[in-house]
Amino acid sequence: MTIRYQWLLLASVLAVSGCSSLGVKPWERDILARDDMLMDADAFDLAFDEHIYFSKEASSGGQGFAGGGCGCN
């Protein structure tokens, strides 16, 4: 195997495994689970963003989430 192919192999292994450790482990969700990490944690901030969004896009909503991410509603 030429050196060029070896480099190519190394690059492709790195590229494939690059995203393998992305994401949060189940026990690392503490900060994400805090109330202030909610998209709509601050009502005033939410209203402010909604106002700008409505003015620019002539539409509203879509800032929050319904349900817990289980895909059941």
Place this chain on the structure above:
Amino acid sequence: MRKLVLLLLLVISPLKAEIYNIDQLDLKGQAGKVVYLDFWASWCKPCRESFPWMNGLLTRYPADKFTVITINLDAETEEMHRFLEKIGADFDIYHDPSGAIAEQFELEGMPTSYLIDASGKVVRKHIGFYTSKMGEYEREIEELL
């Protein structure tokens, strides 16, 4: 008389949770006992529901044959203490802020619990805690006792 009063106090006073560093965890030392090993964190709501049940287990099964050991995975120690003050635990807690042991056990969810038999073999694994399944969990423990 004084001895009797002291003994009575000792019996009446509620058991208190001892908090240890994760390095002190010695599961092999529990050989001969059925162990309910539970991984929890203060922010995890089902964990909160499991605590009174786990406290209850200790009163129902003999201490020489059964024990509950829990591992806390809070990154912030303060959060763990706040939780324990509010909820209360009668079993030993091992604190693993780095999550190293959780990594070893490859936890898939919170809470996760393992039922380990007297020979030290993991017999069951529960991902999550469901109050509707408490009877089932207890049956599994009783089968091993």
